[in-house]
Amino acid sequence: MSKFKKKAEVKQEIPTSSMPDVVFMLLFFFMVTTEMRKSSIEVKQVLPKAAQLRKLERKTLVANLYIGQPTKAEYGTEEKIQANDAFLDTNDIIRWVNEEKSKLPEAEREQLTISIKGDKDAKRGIIADVETELRKGNARKVLYTATDNSNQRKQ
Amino acid sequence: MQEKNLFKIQVNSSDALLVEGDPMSDVSGLKEMIIKFIKNNGQDPASSESPSKAIVSFKTDRGTSHKRFIEILDIVQGAYYDIYAEEAGVTNKQWRDAAAELSNPRSKAIYERGKKDYPMNISIAEPTKVGN
Numbered sequence: 308m309s310k311f312k313k314k315a316e317v318k319q320e321i322p323t324s325s326m327p328d329v330v331f332m333l334l335f336f337f338m339v340t341t342e343m344r345k346s347s348i349e350v351k352q353v354l355p356k357a358a359q360l361r362k363l364e365r366k367t368l369v370a371n372l373y374i375g376q377p378t379k380a381e382y383g384t385e386e387k388i389q390a391n392d393a394f395l396d397t398n399d400i401i402r403w404v405n406e407e408k409s410k411l412p413e414a415e416r417e418q419l420t421i422s423i424k425g426d427k428d429a430k431r432g433i434i435a436d437v438e439t440e441l442r443k444g445n446a447r448k449v450l451y452t453a454t455d456n457s458n459q460r461k462q
Numbered sequence: 463m464q465e466k467n468l469f470k471i472q473v474n475s476s477d478a479l480l481v482e483g484d485p486m487s488d489v490s491g492l493k494e495m496i497i498k499f500i501k502n503n504g505q506d507p508a509s510s511e512s513p514s515k516a517i518v519s520f521k522t523d524r525g526t527s528h529k530r531f532i533e534i535l536d537i538v539q540g541a542y543y544d545i546y547a548e549e550a551g552v553t554n555k556q557w558r559d560a561a562a563e564l565s566n567p568r569s570k571a572i573y574e575r576g577k578k579d580y581p582m583n584i585s586i587a588e589p590t591k592v593g594n
Contacts, residue, residue: 355532359540359554362562374528425528432524434531435589453532 349382350375350389355427357453368418370407371452372400374434375426386426386433397436404444420448466508467515469499471534475525479534489537496541500580513580521587538584546576 350373363369373389388395390403408416421441425434441449471492472480479486486492500516502509510516518538522531540554547557550572557576560569 355529357532357536359536359543359558361558364562364564425532427527427529427532429528430524431522431526431528431531431589432591434528435522435524439588451532451535453536 347392348373348389349378349394350387351378351426351428352424353427354424354452354454357455360453360455363420363422363450365418368411368415369420369422371422371424372437373424374437375429386429388433388437397433397440400437400440401444404441404446408446418448419446420450421446422450422452424452464511467510467517469496469510469516469518470521471519471538472521473523473526473530473534475523477527477530489533492534493537493541493544496538497544500541500545514583517583517585519585519587522589524589524591526589535584535586539582542580542582542584545580549578549580550576552576 352373352375371390372395375386376384377387382394388397388400395403404419404421408419411419423434423437438449470480470482474480479489481492481495496518499509499518500513502511502516503513504511518541520534520538543554543557547554550557550560552560552572557572560566560572563569564573
């Protein structure tokens with residue numbers, strides 16, 4: 308006499324037939340939503356206008372410094388310097404120059420050109436401080452980016 | 463360095479312009495003044511002796527806006543580019559385009575013909591600390 312019936316034979320495995328569907332769905336989802344990391348500029352960037360512009364010859368030798376008031380209120384209203392993805396202090400510029408130089412092949416390191424993208428309302432004071440630091444960091448080629456109609460060019 | 467070889471441009475913290483000691487509100491004539499100064503070659507004893515000795519000095523204040531700075535620098539460079547283009551026998555824009563592709567020997571010839579006798583002596587001085 309068995310009080311307990313033997314349990315019915317239940318299949319224990321999880322059905323896996325839909326797994327490829329799920330995997331592909333996830334794969335496509337991430338492929339579609341992923342964005343390449345790009346530096347978003349977090350300082351105001353209305354470049355000054357100029358007429359006597361010159362085009363840049365070799366863009367690979369150029370590193371950008373963005374200067375202007377932060378676009379987000381949480382960073383205050385004081386003008387800031389942005390390079391790549393981060394705000395820089397004026398004291399960090401020499402180190403930044405050396406980092407940028409080390410990214411270039413050895414023969415072209417001294418050709419590094421710094422493009423100062425100053426907002427039109429930025430003050431000369433901060434830009435002059437940056438220039439002084441650049442000189443100390445031995446970055447001798449500096450240019451100001453301005454707009455000509457809609458093209459950005461070397462000034 | 464002699465005073466007469468210096469063309470002084472100053473901009474204060476409220477973006478007001480002073481050219482050779484005189485206030486200037488309309489900048490349309492500034493380029494001609496600079497070209498005349500650079501190409502003086504001793505004609506006017508009170509102006510520059512030669513293009514290589516002529517220096518355009520540009521002084522700003524810490525409170526000067528970047529916009530104004532670029533506006534004036536644009537005029538000063540424009541003066542030089544006009545001279546270069548004339549020397550090379552091309553238009554201003556053609557000269558600037560040539561300067562952007564120096565790997566091309568023809569462009570390089572235009573570029574160098576323009577610059578040969580006129581070094582670009584623009585001195586951008588450390589800004590003064592009156593305004594902020």
